[in-house]
Amino acid sequence: MIEEDYKEGWRQHFPTYHFDERDIALEEYKVAAKNLESEERVFLNASNVTLVSSAALGSLLVGSSNQLITVFSGIIPPYIISLILLSIIIGFSFISLKYFSDRQRAIVFSGRKVIILRRMLGLSYGNIQLLLPNWRIEGADQPLALKLFPGWLTYAAYPFWMISIISSSVVLFLSAYFIKQNPNVIPEEFNSTFILLMGFIWFLSAMMSYRLSLLDTHETSRLIFYKFISRAIDLPLTENIEYIAYRAKLAVHETDRLKVSTLNIKKFLIFIEDRDFYSHSGISYKSLARSILGLLNIKPKSGGSTIVQQLTRTLFISDLSKTKRRKFIELALAPWVTSVFSKKSILDIYISSVRFERGCFGVVEAMNHFWGNIENNPTNAQAFFLIERVSNIRSKLLVNKIIETVNSAKEKRLLTHDDIGSLFDLYSNAVKNDKITADNTELRKLAKGLNLVCLDTHC
Structure with a gap:
């Protein structure tokens, strides 16, 4: 997980947080607060109107079906009348649900704007929220605490329940009426099953329609499904994925602001961690198969995680101890x-957010951790060093892995002999400064494996 708000470092959420002309922001805040109040009032009034109109329309459609069939007898078949009535209630329901989803989006966006402006004015309730919960506008310190869809048992879902319950009742009645008028269409023993199935299908369709209309920036139906699966297998994902995605992007902006070039880092990231990065959609089936064969002791053990899987693990999975379930979610x-x-x-995002050492996230923190300063244009040796340290939370010197990877990089002409010499110096200095755990024997083995002479007095 990337660092939280209370830690030191990059936490400037809004570029205009500090400014001199407060009067403009104050006026904007007043307008935004009024807009929010207006949107909430419209939502409430529309809910009341919809409840009455839905009930009235449902009663009208149910009560007038016989009269309509009598009026159009000999002109339109009875089953067509049933289908027309069914289309009316379904169309009315979909339009109403779309309307309420739009109103909910307007409310949430207005609320987020209010929170941003309040932060710009220097108003914050801090990290300890004793009276005002931080998922409400009154107590939130960051706008993404307000979710477009807060849950099925919240005010945002009340219009859905009203509309879907009434419309499902009408669908059940019209389905029964359809079977009554066409007794030979469905076998008699399946009549009740057909009626209940029609009601269930419609209810599920309405639920999916309403939920999908309230997807946030990075939400998709796939994400919703796997969030449900992750809870079912007791490996819940990060609670506020939108906020984590926002913070990850903020880390990228901070890296850019510090003018850190990541060209060499990206080159070695792809070479060391995922050489097929540009040719797969997040999963390398070749690496996955190689990893499985390693577990079966058929081939040497190797990691099968792609760059995308590693990023997923870092940002969105909190409990890394449940390895098998974690791999599935990745x-x-x-x-x-x-x-x-x-x-x-x-x-x-990977370079600016992933864990390089225990409690050390992102390349900027990693540079400060190992070297005490930020390198704006990392050399090949520095880029290799940083990527090789990714997720090494035990701070071990993995001599055999380093030798194998360096020799491979040399064959691909990614590292020169001078680069390798500089790389060894980086490892030697990191050991000397207690940033990496290793003894003199391991350093000498590394120097020998890299075809270097270990001249450092430390080894």
């Missing part, structure tokens, strides 16, 4: 990540 969410982020964005 594989499930990887295609979603590639569908909402471009490959370039994935690389940028």
